[in-house]
Amino acid sequence: MALITLTPAERRVVQSSELSRNSAAVFAAAEEAPVEVTRRDGETLVLTTKREAAAHERILEVAAQLIAVSLDDIGTLEDRLARPFPWIKLLSVQDQRTCAQDIIDTARGAFVVNQPGRILTEIKAWQNTAEAVAAGWGQDEPDWLREPVAVKKPRV
Template sequence: MSALSQSRTTFQSSELSRASAEVFAAATDHPVEVTRRDGESLVLMSESADRARTALLELAVKLVAVSTNTDGTLVTRMIDRFPWMLALSTADQQTCANDILTAARASFATNQPHLAIAELTAWRETATAVAAGLGREPVEWLDETLVVELP
C-alpha cells in the first residue's frame, strides 16, 4: 500500500468491495468519505475517532453552559459542570479552567478532539490523585548528582 493511498480521504462505494483493505486502512488513520452514486456520501471512521468526537461534543455542551451562565466567576461556573475541580487548590482551579478552555478552543479550531480530551483527563486525574491524598508526602530530593552509564 502506498503512502498516497493511506492519505486518501475519499473513496467510491465500489472500492469497499474491490479494495476494502485500503479503505479500512485509511479509515483507521482518519475519517474517510465514501461517495455513492445513488445517495448521500457516508463517513467511515474508527470507533476511537467516533468516541473522541462524542467526548468533544459532550465537553462543548458543558462549556457552552459555562459560557452562557452569568452567575459567579468562571471557576465557580466550571466547578458546577466539573465538580471534581473542588479537589484542586484555588490556584489550580483557575489554571485548570483556563487550560481546559484553551485546549477546547484549539480542538475546535483544528478538529483535533484529543487536545481537549487529554487536557480534561489530565486535570481530572490530578484532582482524583489530590482527593486520594497523593502528593501530601514531602519530596526528598537528592543533593548529589548521579552519573549513569549508557547501557
C-alpha cells in the same frame, strides 16, 4: 490497485465500488482517518472507527457543557466548571483558577486549529491531577539528595 485519493483536508475518498473490491485496504485506511465513500445513487458516507465516533460525540458533549458554563453568570468560572466537572474542587484554589482558564483557552485554540480532541486531553490531564491530589500525591515536600547517587544501567 486501490483508488484512494486525498482531499485538501487530507481526508481519504473512495468510490463505493472500491469498498466492495478492496475492502481490506479501505478498512485499513478508515482505521487511520475517516474515509469518504462516494456513491452514484446517494449521499456520500463517512466510514470511521467506533473510537473516533465516540470521541466526536464526547467532544460535542464537552462543547455543550462549556457553552452552558460560559452563558451562566452565577459564580466564578471555576465554580461553574465544577458543575460538569466536580473533580475540579479537589484542586487547590489557585489550581482551580488555572485549570478553568486552561480548559477555556485550550477549547478556543483547539477549535480554531480544527483539533478539538485537544480539549479532551486537557480535561483528562487536569482530572488526573485532581485524582492524584485526592490520593495524597504532592502533599509532601520532596526529599532532595545532597550528593549524587551512582545508579547501574538497567540492562546490566
